[in-house]
Amino acid sequence: MTHIEDGFDFLGQHVRKYNGKLIIKPSKKNVKAFLEKVRKVVKEHQGTTAGNLILLLNPLIRGWARYHQHVVSKKIFQDVDSAIFEMLWQWARKRHNNKPRRWIKDKYFHDHEGRHWVFTGMVIGRGGVLETVRLFRAAQTPIKRHVKIQGTANPFDPKWEVYFEKRLGVKMESTLRGKRQLLALWKKQKGLCPRCHQRITKLTGWHNHHKIWRSQGGGDQLENRVLLHPTCHQQLHSQGETEVEPCPLEGI
Secondary structure, three states: OOOOOOOEEEOOEEEEEEOOEEEEEEOHHHHHHHHHHHHHHHHHOOOOOHHHHHHHHHHHHHHHHHHOOOOOOHHHHHHHHHHHHHHHHHHHHHHOOOOOHHHHHHHHEEEEOOEEEEEEEEEEOHHHOEEEEEOOOHHHOOOOOOOOOOOOOOOOOHHHHHHHHHHHHHHHHOOHHHHHHHHHHHHHOOOEOOOOOOEOOOOOOOEEEEOOOHHHOOOOOHHHEEEEOHHHHHHHHHOOOOOOOOOOOOOO
16 A cells, blocks of 8 residues: 555556645656657667658557646656657667768758657658658647546536536547547538537537437437537527427538
């Protein structure tokens, strides 16, 4: 048994209380294991092209970073990026040990969108056309803090319906599956809000509404959900309506 103020590792993350505040961050053991995995890939592909190496590394880096994006990870992400840069610099120098550093930098490490020393390569894309690929940095992953459910929130109480719908919307936007569901709903509605028949865009925003409220027994399946403008959603609930049907899709 370990006291929380002494800290402990759990599922790749270190949990510890500092001055009464709970801090969770990637554990040292997890970071070390991840970097060893990256180092192994780089070492085993000394003879491959930069582009193909990037295709191997990007899923690893992106997946690891997303796993830790809900905890205190910003500084660790930057440290991991620096360590990977050093691995790739040594990889490039080993491939061209008779070339000057400037030549190696110009060949593999380019400037892109305000960033310098971006590891870059080429791969054959669709139709046999060469495409540029760049190394994904862990620090590119936005830190998204997990928001605790309010202690008094009750999913079976109608007055908390909008609260839980907003939480579901945020959760959907943070996962690939959720984004696909949002896109499916948007396409099903032909991009229109069924309440006001106006376009739903990134500028207008949207809320995820349950046609049959969850507090009334409705489920989270797509058939029971519809996208509404935030204002339309608020109006619907303020007027006490419990259900909304999508507008007719034909002839609009």
